Amino acid sequence: MHDLKVTEYHGIRVLTSAQVAQMYETDTKTISYNFSYNKRKYIEGKHYIKLEGTELKEFKASREIPDCHKFSAHLYLWTEKGALLNAKSLNTDKAWQAYDYLVDFYFRAREQKQEKEKNEVVPTTTSTEKIKEEDILPVMKEPIAVFRNLMAFADVNGIQIKMKSLQHHNSMMYDKRIAVRENQSFERVTYEIAYELAHYCIHHKDGNLINSPLEKDYNGQAERAAVMMIHMLDVKAQRC
Incomplete structure (x- = not known):
């Protein structure tokens, strides 16, 4: 479980169907079937990102892709909320255990690291100018x-x-x-x-x-x- 390779798309952590299957101890056919059967519950951009065409080619060229995805005409990337729906579809103890791990140690690992760094006090004697504070970003739920x-x-x-x-x-x-x-x-x-x-x-x-x-x-x-x-x-x- 701890050997899961990080997959990111434009700075946000996601999972391929192969990774979801690996974590939930099932196969990609089951993930695909559950998605097709419950498709009305999934929202593109919220639960998954569908890559095809140029986007897919660039994504494949930028990283190592599992064999089961190498020749696919499209690729689904699952967000944290999408991983939750996949766990609900399977509804096994292993899937729920894996989902808890993903939330704590995969999807939110960067946030936890940033929070830790924010709270650490680092002494310095060489600072000569005030660091400009980052602009406040508008809140985005999606x-x-x-x-x-x-x-x-x-x-x-x-x-x-x-x-x-x-x-x-x-x-x-x-x-x-x-x-x-x-x-x-x-x-x-x-x-x-x-x-x-x-x-x-x-x-x-x-x-x-x-x-x-x-x-x-x-x-x-x-x-x-x-x-x-x-x-x-x-x-x-x-x-x-």
Whole structure:
């Protein structure tokens, strides 16, 4: 159980069907059958992420994939809530035991690590400037659904979004290309995409914003628009 390899999709921990089957001591056919039989209970973006086409190719190319998934035309990635529904479908002692482990030591391991680091006091004598506090992110109850809708909007408008090792910015936009800094939380990545898309929609005819005397005003407009976009998409996802 403790040998489970971490699978992440855009910064959020997920499980492939093979991993769910491994943890719950069943097989992928049973996972697939239970999903098909109870499909009305599963919500895409909340319980699972379906990868196909280009998304699937990029996902397979970026990591080692179990043999049972290598030639699949699509791939399901299960979230923490999706793993719960799979456990309910199986309803075995082993499945429930494995689910408890997944919650405590897999899905929420990063949160626990961050909380631990936050509470640790590290003495230092070399600090010379105050660290800028991170902006407060809008609350998202369905961040995966919000993220996928933003990506779909970008795709429709021919906007490319890539993860990059930026040094001084959380995100940047040039023409129809958006770069988002790596190693940020999933919610932060989602917000940065919304922020840059807001800039694109509102200011795409305003030229170079960085050197503009109205840069601060432009950024404020984009921030407010991004928060509104996220709230709207989040409400829509919760009602689906």
